[in-house]
Amino acid sequence: MIGTFLRYGAGSLVAMACSEIVLVGAYNLGADSQWATILAWAAGALPNYVLNRRWAWRSDTRTGGEKLRELTLYWLITLITAGFAILATTATDDWIMNTVTSRGAQSVLLAAAYLLAYGVVFVTKFVLFDRLVFADRRTRHQVPSTTRA
Structure with a gap:
């Protein structure tokens, strides 16, 4: 299980890097926070x-x-977390538009909110993926145990 968690963490870092690059790029090119978040989610989800x-x-x-x-369980969990990220980035965007004037600083703060939103659900997603989405993997590959008499 520790090996699976470490591989999950490494894969999540790759996906997060893809997402953050798209989020900051889209936002700096003028996309609003919701569209930038949706594009970022799509860039990392696959x-x-x-x-x-x-x-x-x-x-x-x-x-x-x-x-x-x-597929159904995976995308359901992923879409729910995307909704959470959209809420977090939209709330952050509402705040920074009124307090921060630099678009660069705004995009950094938006990226931090996006990262924080996914950081909050990181362990929860692991548990759901392990117990629900990919759970049958263990039972298919388990070697029957033998007991001593």
């Missing part, structure tokens, strides 16, 4: 899914039903 599925949990679901269940 690599995050691939890294989590293939690398962190080493999932190899093959059947249509298992794959659909995995």
Whole structure:
């Protein structure tokens, strides 16, 4: 489980880097905080899914039903956290527009709010992914235990 958590953390860092670059870029190019956050989420969500599925949990679901269940739960959790990030960045944007004049400083503060929002849900997402999304991976690969008589 520690190895899975470390791989999840590394994959999350890759996804977060993709997201932060897109967030700051889109915001500096004039996108409002909501659109910048949505674009940032999209930029990080796909690599995050691939890294989590293939690398962190080493999932190899093959059947249509298992794959659909995995995809549905994963994207549901991810969309809920995206909503949280949109709320956090919108609230931050409302505050900084009235107090900070430099667009560069505004984008740094917005990026910090986005990072904080995802930092808050980081462990929760791990638990949900481990227990719900990729849970069947463990049972498929478990070796039956033998007991001594």
